[in-house]
Amino acid sequence: MKVVIVGAGFGGLRLARKLSNKAGFEVVLLDRFNYHQFQPLFYQVATAGLDASNISFPLRKVFQRSKNVKIRLAELKQVLPSENRIVTDMESISYDVLVLATGADTNFFGNTQLAENAFPMKSTVEALQIRHRLLQLFEGAHTETDTAELQRIMNIVVVGGGPTGVEVSGALAEMKKYVLPKDFPELDFSKMNIYLLEGGSKTLATMSEKSSVQSEKYLTRLGVNVLTGTLVKDYDGKDVLLQDGKKIPARTVIWAAGIKGNIPNGIDKQMIARGNRIKINRHCLVEGTNNIYAIGDLAYMETPLYPDGHPQVAPVAMQQADLLAGNLRLMEKKSNPSRMYEFEYRDKGSMATVGRNLAVVDVPKPKLHFGGFFAWLIWMGLHLMLILGVKNRFFVFSNWLYNYITYDQNLRLIFREFNRPVKQEKNSEAREKKELTL
């Protein structure tokens, strides 16, 4: 059985690993990047706490010992269900079973000006861009003579009070407190403001009431201006326009207020549900097809426990990958279809970290809540466990230990190119000058 998996996030990668070296399976794992991205720590890359390589794991390394998993670095251009094949920017690949695990991307809700000016943080490279923007702005502030413009540089707005927004604004507040004044003694960071804007009535709305309250308390303690019930209308790169007409001047806006599924071309529009997700049945099969599956953030499944769909989080993607791997193996053995497993999400808990010694953890069964230092330790331990590769784990731990002891990081690097463009063969264009931060 030839299984083509598109996307090497938590779901796709997990499925490929489960099918690796299993008799009867030929697997092709396709991704736009040649590495797995550990999304939960993007915010630490953005705030210079971790190196991009620490949370990126080369796919070819994962499958070095696999005899039946082929890696393809390519972009999916089209699914052709009637021909059982996909077309990428490199080649055409046929399949017996197609698994779509392309995840979700930032949703700017159709506002192009917002999309052009606000920073998303849904990939390692986007996290690096945020880091770069911040450092570059502070460097430029030294020659800024206009007071209003200087304040605009000093204001950072984070939109979205979910885990990403909470974590990145907490980390920014700690940069302001511990790192930036030491690095830029000529600038006055008492003027720096970090705003966290949330449209709803509370931060971490999907977590327990205790966690919501506690996270807001922690953020306020760190100096973040938490503004709940605040909707953003537009952003022109200079001022954030709020729904109530007020403006916040800010050169940096991080947008963590919504995601939408990455639907590939060729998927029947009727199969698309709320949030740009693909409707699947309880076997993860895309409705209306018999050999196309979808898992993870991209997929939308209604179950008795979750009649409105599952949360778009890594554990759902991983549990769906596990289920699908089991069912595919049953199919390969020509087992009776009635033996196939039906999916239900087992929520083992959720957590978010705000800063040093400050985190919140909810466990549903038994119903428990932790906050503060103990929650922070749980958060660290669990994330270390989930990171792929002994070396990455070791380096992330070393970086955390170093940062914890010294109240400092030394990854505040802007990698910028000044030289002539480099010609690329495919997937690229010549460009005069590019900038990236590491």
Added chain:
Amino acid sequence: MKVVIVGAGFGGLRLARKLSNKAGFEVVLLDRFNYHQFQPLFYQVATAGLDASNISFPLRKVFQRSKNVKIRLAELKQVLPSENRIVTDMESISYDVLVLATGADTNFFGNTQLAENAFPMKSTVEALQIRHRLLQLFEGAHTETDTAELQRIMNIVVVGGGPTGVEVSGALAEMKKYVLPKDFPELDFSKMNIYLLEGGSKTLATMSEKSSVQSEKYLTRLGVNVLTGTLVKDYDGKDVLLQDGKKIPARTVIWAAGIKGNIPNGIDKQMIARGNRIKINRHCLVEGTNNIYAIGDLAYMETPLYPDGHPQVAPVAMQQADLLAGNLRLMEKKSNPSRMYEFEYRDKGSMATVGRNLAVVDVPKPKLHFGGFFAWLIWMGLHLMLILGVKNRFFVFSNWLYNYITYDQNLRLIFREFNRPVKQEKNSEAREKKELTL
């Protein structure tokens, strides 16, 4: 005394550190990058052995405890000697003393086609580009059906048999041997050829005869095709045209065959010597001026021991920085000019590494030569010592240890951006898509 130092390489950074927190000095350290680059290990970044951040040290971190050193991230546009000021892309800065430490860049000897197609390796970002090119080519090879083009992908040409050329071709040979076949099992790396082209009669010509012979022996043992007495005439991105009319098909050419000084605008053309270097006297003073100094690769000084100028290596730059720091302090104290020190280079030795357990070391006094494992240990110890920062040292050592034990690295990452361009304020242009490898 206001000292403006342009360039934070081995020379400029050392001088700024020597003047840091010294009474009577106000120092401005200017660089195009916000970090010091550890050039000797660029080749390990290019071959995915080290992370770019491991050999890059943020300048603001170096001077966090300094009360009199200001950092400016900017590009020098013009020196105005008659007005005692410089103009950058950000501002105008006046000086009492100007120190030019802008180093040297790759010299393509006016061949624009060569410059467009061959890869230089004189910055961290350029090293990353080489890594990216190689990985991207091998990824693309999976869908390449033309045999000649496949061979072109499999051929890598390194031009220049100095330390850089020797080190990078050795490291590529080890990638071919230990890493690439595991990562790309679908490709046939027995077809991979690494060529090291040297115009002269031997590799490492500036070192001892023993080192030259030994380095060539080591390279050959690792499978590098060393071609001495071979001059490159041109390169169109597909085939390397040699002086004798022969061609080597290759998609990747690394150019390490020459450098030229980065002369700033505003320097009197008459002061420029061979190799695009600025003529300085034995106090490092640019001839014809009374307050502009030049040190390091950019500078050209004739002394009794070195009547044809000094080698363009880090120790010369660092010793010139030491001398200049001493002389500036004498000047600040209004000491008698006759007490000023005159420069002479004390050569403590030179070394190059070819691969695992393979290096060559020359020491001039007492005249000694080491090769093999012992030389390799000396090379590693010395480079670890020279790297700035405890954390970098620790991470470089950990990476080396990991690579040594596992015969593997896991930094084979292509960081590529697929999303909308990011608007930048200064120093940049919008671009559709950029690629970078880490």
